[in-house]
Amino acid sequence: MGEAGHEAAVEQFRVSVVGSGNWGSVAAKLVASNTIGHPFFHDEVRMWVFEEVLPCGEKLSDAINRTNENVKYLNGVKLGKNVVADPDLENAVREANMLVFVTPHQFMEGICKRLGGKIRSDAEGISLIKGMEVKKEGPCMISKLITDMLGINCCVLMGANIANEARIAFEKFSEATIGYKHSKEVAQRWAKLFSQSYFLVSAVQDIEGVELCGTLKNVVAIAAGLVDGLDMGNNTKAAIMRIGLREMRALSKRLFSSVKDSTFFESCGVADVITTCLGGRNRRVAEAFARTGGKKSFNELEEELLQGQKLQGVSTAKEVYDVLSHRGWQGLFPLLTTVHKICIGLLPPSAIVEYSEHAPNFSLFEGSAECY
Ligand SMILES: NC(=O)C1=CN([C@@H]2O[C@H](COP(=O)(O)OP(=O)(O)OC[C@H]3O[C@@H](n4cnc5c(N)ncnc54)[C@H](O)[C@@H]3O)[C@@H](O)[C@H]2O)C=CC1
Numbered sequence: 001m002g003e004a005g006h007e008a009a010v011e012q013f014r015v016s017v018v019g020s021g022n023w024g025s026v027a028a029k030l031v032a033s034n035t036i037g038h039p040f041f042h043d044e045v046r047m048w049v050f051e052e053v054l055p056c057g058e059k060l061s062d063a064i065n066r067t068n069e070n071v072k073y074l075n076g077v078k079l080g081k082n083v084v085a086d087p088d089l090e091n092a093v094r095e096a097n098m099l100v101f102v103t104p105h106q107f108m109e110g111i112c113k114r115l116g117g118k119i120r121s122d123a124e125g126i127s128l129i130k131g132m133e134v135k136k137e138g139p140c141m142i143s144k145l146i147t148d149m150l151g152i153n154c155c156v157l158m159g160a161n162i163a164n165e166a167r168i169a170f171e172k173f174s175e176a177t178i179g180y181k182h183s184k185e186v187a188q189r190w191a192k193l194f195s196q197s198y199f200l201v202s203a204v205q206d207i208e209g210v211e212l213c214g215t216l217k218n219v220v221a222i223a224a225g226l227v228d229g230l231d232m233g234n235n236t237k238a239a240i241m242r243i244g245l246r247e248m249r250a251l252s253k254r255l256f257s258s259v260k261d262s263t264f265f266e267s268c269g270v271a272d273v274i275t276t277c278l279g280g281r282n283r284r285v286a287e288a289f290a291r292t293g294g295k296k297s298f299n300e301l302e303e304e305l306l307q308g309q310k311l312q313g314v315s316t317a318k319e320v321y322d323v324l325s326h327r328g329w330q331g332l333f334p335l336l337t338t339v340h341k342i343c344i345g346l347l348p349p350s351a352i353v354e355y356s357e358h359a360p361n362f363s364l365f366e367g368s369a370e371c372y
């Protein structure tokens with residue numbers, strides 16, 4: 001009780017979502033359905049929109065606020081009246097102490113530069129971004145980039161969550177994994193913000209493992225798409241998924257000795273490999289790439305097929321390759337290495353299943369003892 005006999009007002013947590021693509025819009029809808037009317041959270045969820053002008057001449061942020069739908073990236077799904085689209089990055093984050101980062105990974109460094117010194121000192125972050133940066137010192141996960149550049153704690157949320165397949169946007173059941181470093185209490189607060197009867201969230205103390213799962217599975221999905229484009233069938237695709245998962249685990253553990261095996265059995269691990277290899281954008285564009293025999297580039301196909309949405313797997317394959325080649329580890333990770341070489345045209349799409357011809361010293365399907 002306060003001095004005057006009144007209860008001291010407890011500050012509500014204020015949430016902003018940095019990003020408004022396909023998954024960014026679903027994330028905003030999800031959290032907004034939980035903040036509304038909740039005593040812990042302020043109702044309004046501000047969503048930063050990278051502004052663009054629609055073919056009709058209207059600004060995207062205006063269209064979102066007028067229709068309550070992200071007409072470009074998640075057409076046909078109401079976001080909730082408490083979602084406010086804001087094209088001004090600084091304004092969008094100014095009042096928030098819970099920041100949800102969800103942009104394609106290649107834009108995050110630039111966004112962090114713009115946000116330096118502009119966010120609340122008590123803010124906490126969570127990254128839904130699947131990807132990494134490679135620095136001179138080695139790989140830098142996006143949550144670490146956020147922590148280093150903004151000086152805030154940052155958890156991650158990854159999982160088998162294809163936004164566009166109408167599973168989450170239309171409230172069909174799925175799961176996700178929060179990875180945290182130190183504070184279980186903060187992870188639980190994030191779980192409270194995201195959990196829904198149709199969206200089951202669990203938390204594990206293995207931030208690097210969770211984030212590397214989400215990041216590396218995009219490269220595996222490119223391999224799966226190539227196999228589809230070559231009409232190799234389900235047995236081959238299942239083999240690629242198994243080998244991919246094995247390489248994901250081996251690389252994650254080499255990069256961070258703290259990574260736990262059990263993380264690969266969470267939604268962020270095996271489940272995300274499966275869903276992305278079956279129905280994701282990386283798979284789809286890689287299939288088209290293989291069907292053109294590699295004649296159209298991934299960039300061209302991304303533009304043609306995704307209408308502004310971004311692939312993460314191709315640039316991640318390069319980033320992973322940089323890490324592997326810097327450490328002399330290519331031979332230990334034949335699938336991850338081959339995907340990059342196919343993406344840049346050094347090997348044909350068929351190399352994904354003919355690996356030993358191109359690299360006689362090791363076989364994709366035998367793998368190396370290191371990988372077990
Ligand atoms: N879409 C999905 O099903 C899922 C995506 N993710 C991850 O979420 C992250 C964000 O992906 P989505 O929301 O799907 O985005 P998206 O790929 O659908 O959309 C691209 C977004 O980038 C923005 N953009 C374009 N140029 C930009 C620039 N120069 N600076 C800043 N933003 C720019 C666009 O306005 C748009 O919001 C990625 O790391 C992705 O891997 C995670 C789970 C599911």
Ligand SMILES: O=C(CO)COP(=O)(O)O
Binds near residue numbers: 160163280282311312
């Ligand atoms: O991360 C995803 C599903 O969990 C989405 O994968 P894509 O980007 O390949 O669609």
